[in-house]
Amino acid sequence: MGDVVTMGAKFLESEADVKSLRVDPARPLFSAEHDEILAGHTADVYFVKTLQVLRAEGKADVPVVAEIFPRSEGMLAGVEEALRLLQNRPPGLGAIEVWAMDEGEWFSPKEVVMRIAGPYSAFGVYETAILGILAQSSGWATAARRVVEAAGGKPVSSFGARHVHPAVAPVMERAALLAGASGAACILAAKLQGKEPVGTVPHALMLILGDTVSGALAYHHHTAPDSPRIILVDTYKDEAEESLRVAEVLGKALEGVRLDTPGERGGVTPDLVAEVRARLDQAGYRHVKILVSGGLTPERVQQLAAAGADAFGVGSYISSAPPLDMTLDLKMVEGKPVAKRGRIPGIQANPRLRLRIDGRNRVA
Template sequence: MKEIELKLQGKIKRLTNKTFKFDERVKDGWFSAVYFLKTREIVQKYRPNYIVTMQFFQKDHAVLCGTDEVIALVQTFADDPSGLEIYSLKDGDQIEPFETVLTITGPYQNFGYLEGLIDGILARRTSVATNVYNVVKAAGISGTQKPIIFMGDRDDHFTQQAGDGYAAYVGGSTAQATHAMNEWWGRKGMGTMPHALIQLFDGDIIAACKAYQETFPEDELSALIDYNNDVITDALRVAREFGEDLKTVRLDTSRTMIDQYFLRNQHLLGTFDPRGVNPELIFALRKTLDDEGFNHVKILVTGGFDEKRILEFEKKKAPVDMYGVGRSLLKINIGFTGDNVLLNGQPQAKAGRRYRPNPRLEKVELQ
C-alpha cells in the first residue's frame, strides 16, 4: 500500500486530516476498465499531444463527497500531475442534478485511465454522505436536532470503514461506531454494550452494567434494555439501581417480536404495528421513566432505521433522543459519469453531452 498526503493549494479547503492509502496496483491499471487501458495505448501512439477536458456529474440533489480522495488519487497516479488543470467543488457542497463537480484538463494518456476509479469514489462517498444528510434532516423536523450515530460496521466490508465514516461525517453524523470510521477526521469510535455482554452475564442486565461501569468508570453508562424483550421492566430495574449514573437506555428490539409491555396490555393493540421498536413503545418508556423521576435518562433507538422510519417517529413526536443507523446509509444510489467534453479547448463530446461550465468550481494546484 502506498500513502500519499493530500496537499492542496489555493481556495480548496481540505476536510480530512489523514493521509490516503492507495493500492500501488492502481498505477498498473489493475482497477481500471480494460478499454481505458487500451485507449491510453492508442492515444499515446496516435494523439499524444491532444488535450482533453473531462468533466464529472451526477443526476440527483446530493451532498458531494470524495473530492479530496479523488484529487489525492490523481496526484498519486497521474503522469505529470502538476501539468494537469483541475477545478473542483468541495466535500460537503450541496449539488444539483447534472451540475459539474470536477473537471480535469490535460493529455488523456496522463490521467484518463483513472476515470472509472474517480466515478466510483465519488459515487460511494456521495451516496453515503447524502444518505446520512437525509437521515439527519429527518431527525430534526420536530425542531430539535436528534444526533445520528453511524453504525455501518456490520453492513459492509471492513476495509470501507474509514472512507464511509468520513462520508457520514460530511453528511452530518458526528458519532461513529468504530475507530476506523473516525480515522480521516480525527476522533475515536464510541459505543457501550452489545447483547453479547448481557448474554455473558446469563441475561442479567444489572450485573452486565455493573461490570461495564467498574471497567470503564469514565464512560457514561448506557444500558441495552431489549435483551429480555421487556424494555420497560428492564429500564426501570437499571434506573433504580444506578440512578443518576444511568445516562441512556438503548432499544434494539427485533422487528419480528412484540415487547412484553404490549402482551401485558393487550387492550392497546389493534391500531398500530406493535413489532420491534415503535413510537408507542417509546412513549410508554418515556412516561414510565419520568413518572419515577428518571427524566435525565435519554432514549437511543437502533435496529433497521432509515429516513422513512425516522420521519414516522419524528412526525409522531416520539420522545427519542438519538438514532443509531447502519445499513440504510450504505446504499449506493448515486452514480457519477465522467465525459470528455473538450478537445484542444473546443467542444467535442458524444451526442447528448456537452461542456457545462460551473462558476462554483475552484482551481486546485497539485504539487
C-alpha cells in the same frame, strides 16, 4: 514512457502490462491496496487499452478537458479522496488542473461537480476509480443527510460498518459524518476524521453475563469514566422494565438506554419509546436519554423523535444507499469543443467549481 512504479506497484499502460500482472490468490483480503489503486490495477481494462492505442498514434498526451456530472440530485462527497488519488499519481504522468465543488454541497442532475484538464495520459486510466469514489461516497452522504434532517437536530450516529466490506467502511462512515452525523462506530473511520468512535456494547455482553443489570454493572465498573453509560435494554425482559432496573442500580451515572428491539418482536415503535420515556420520568429518571437503533429510516426516525427518542444509531439505511451515478465526458480536445451525441460540446459553466489542484500538481 518506461516502467512507472508507484508505492511498489507497476503502473499499467498496455495490454502486455495487464497480462504480465501477477496477483497472489492467497493474499489475506481481496480488497485493493492503496498502491494497486494508484497503479491503475482497479481500472476497467478498456482505459489501459485506450492509452496503448493513443500512445501508438502519438495522441496520448494531447491536452483535454474532462467534466464529471451526476445523473440525479444529491450531496457531494468523495472529492477529497479523489483529489488525493490524483495528487499521488506517478510523477511521470504529467501535470493536471482540477476544479471541484466543495464536499457537503447539494448538487443538481447534470451539474458539473469536477473538471480535470491536462494530457489524457495523465489521468485517463483513473476514470473508473474517480467515478466510483464520487458515486459511492455521494450516495452514502445523501442517505445520511436525509436521516439527519429527519432527526430534527437530535444526534445521529452511523452504525453501518457491519453492512459493507471492511475496506470501505471508513469511507462510508466519513460520508455520513460529512453529511452531519454526530459520530461513527467504526474505529478507523472515526480516527481518520479526528473523532473518537461511539458505541457501548452488543447483545453478546448481556447474553454471556446472563442478565441486563449484571451487564450494566460490569460495563460501569470496567470501562473508562468517560465512556458513556448507555445500556442496551432489550435482551431479556420488557424494555421499560429493564430500563427501570438499570436506572435503579446506576442512578445518576446512567446516561441513557438503547432500544434495539428486533423485527421479530415488532421493532422499536413510537408507543414503546413513549412508554419507556413516561416510566423513566415517573420514577425520577428524567436525565436518562433514549437511544434507538435497528432498521431505522428517515420516516421512522421522524416518528420516534416525536415520540421522545433522543438519539439514533442508523446503519443499513445509510450503508445500503445506492451510488449516485457519475459520468465523465471529454468536453475539449486540443482546445476544441467536443462531445458525444446527446451532450453539449465544450465546457459547461459552474460558478461553484473552484481550483483544487493547479498546473504544477499542487493543492491550490
